[in-house]
Amino acid sequence: MxxxxxxxxxxxxxxxxxxxxxxxxxxxxxxxxxxxxxxxxxxxxxxxxxxxxxxxxxxxxxxxxxxxxxxxxxxxxxxxxxxxxxxxxxxxxxxxxxxxxxxxxxxxxxxxxxxxxxxxxxxxxxxxxxxxxxxxxxxxxxxxxxxxxxxxxxxxxxxxxxxxxxxxxxAGIPSQLATGKGAVFLLDSGIVGETAPMVNIFMENMKQEGFRAMLKDKFVKYTDMCVEDFLSGDVKGLFGNVKKLSHVVLHNFKPMIPAQFHAIWEKGLDTGDYYLKLCGSGGGGYILGFTEDLEKAKKTLEDYKLEVVYSF
Structure with a gap:
């Protein structure tokens, strides 16, 4: 069977x-x-x-x-x-x-x-x-x-x-462009992440008023805009909002990002070659990347294996 x-x-x-x-x-x-x-x-x-x-x-x-x-x-x-x-x-x-x-x-x-x-x-x-x-x-x-x-x-x-x-x-998502330079990719952290401890950290943080305000005013706002941009095929708008989202995650979800990835997360924000975000609850596993130029991102991240999941 x-x-x-x-x-x-x-x-x-x-x-x-x-x-x-x-x-x-x-x-x-x-x-x-x-x-x-x-x-x-x-x-x-x-x-x-x-x-x-x-x-x-x-x-x-x-x-x-x-x-x-x-x-x-x-x-x-x-x-x-x-x-x-x-x-x-x-x-x-x-x-x-x-x-x-x-x-x-x-x-x-x-x-x-x-x-x-x-x-x-x-x-x-x-x-x-x-x-x-x-x-x-x-x-x-x-x-x-x-x-x-x-x-x-x-x-x-x-x-x-x-x-x-x-x-x-x-949902209907825009069809992928085989010839497109942009991509969504997975980056392997090489660490197994566990969902429950990460969710517990998040729930503890939710007890703080400042964290709740950040979540509503920034995290949820940029997430919603990213979803709308992606579904409507607005690539320029999407990358602007993914950059903002990546910045918010780096500064407010640090425990969910493996320590050795803090620097390359920052590097993506500084160079604009790629932007990283959590894939699932974080703590390990995959990290999700967005780039307008896959070849450029591959060069900057040459020490890592990138798996393309969607092409723009």
Whole structure:
């Protein structure tokens, strides 16, 4: 058995801000993917994955017993497949902010939810919010609290525009230019990031009035403008606002940026060759970069491997 593929995602804009109802834009990233699989050849990773899925199945069982709004899953088949050695065969790096647990949750819902909302239906806003809620409850097993957006993106394999926590819709994004010089890229920090500690730091900071004001007046404002510029194809406006956003993040989210990246973050702001921002919760994993001239950015960042995710 090998199930359908579920892809990683990239939250281009909205990390942390979406907790406070900023806009957000999440896109599928097809370079990394995963699928549920049963195979006789078990590796150390697949055994570990099978154990994780066992615990996730228990979490789903509990949700089904205690939450009257939670859908029914075919738990007998799920347990049978787990006993047969099922695991999640995935190339998605964990702790990198590209949605490894989201793809897993999407795959489990797709295979075992009994009356599932399918991608082929007319996806009303109400159905999207129901799916997001279900996915958030399942994914909370991994992160303690989850918006449900990562699994939703992986499940639908569509760009998703987040207008607010209660208003989400599939988004059309401008088609990529194969000949374009500009790009959005991923920079590998070489460190695994953990979501929960980063979110805890953010929540502690939110107790300070100054931080809350910065979030509303600068972070959310520039995030919203970036989303609007990106969707309307206003590249000039986008880079102006990404620069402002990058500056705000460097000066207010320092604990989320690995220390060895503070200098190259600053260098991008000084030279204008590229601008960096968090990819997911930070603390490690990938850092997201925006550049109007990819070749120039590659030269300045020659010690790092850049993965292009979108071309302008």
């Amino acid at each position: 090998k199930g359908p593929l579920f892809y990683s995602k990239i939250l281009l804009f909205g990390e942390y801000g979406i907790i406070k109802d900023s806009k957000g834009l999440s896109i599928p990233y097809n370079f990394y993917k995963g699928a549920l699989k049963i195979s006789d050849e078990l590796t150390e990773e697949s055994v570990q994955s099978n154990k994780n899925l066992e615990r996730l199945a228990t979490h789903i069982e509990l949700l089904q017993e205690t939450d009257k709004y939670f859908p029914q899953f075919d738990l007998i088949s799920l347990r049978d497949d787990l006993n047969a050695g099922m695991y999640f065969d995935s190339s998605i790096p964990q702790g990198y902010g590209v949605g490894s647990s989201g793809a897993l949750v999407a795959a489990v819902y797709d295979k075992y939810a009994i009356e599932k909302i399918t991608v082929l239906e007319n996806l009303t806003r109400e159905k999207l919010l129901i799916l997001k809620d279900i996915f958030g409850k399942i994914e909370s097993f991994f992160h303690g609290k989850s918006s449900g957006l990562d699994p939703l993106n992986s499940y639908l394999s569509l760009p998703i525009l987040i207008n607010s926590q209660q208003d989400i819709e599939p």
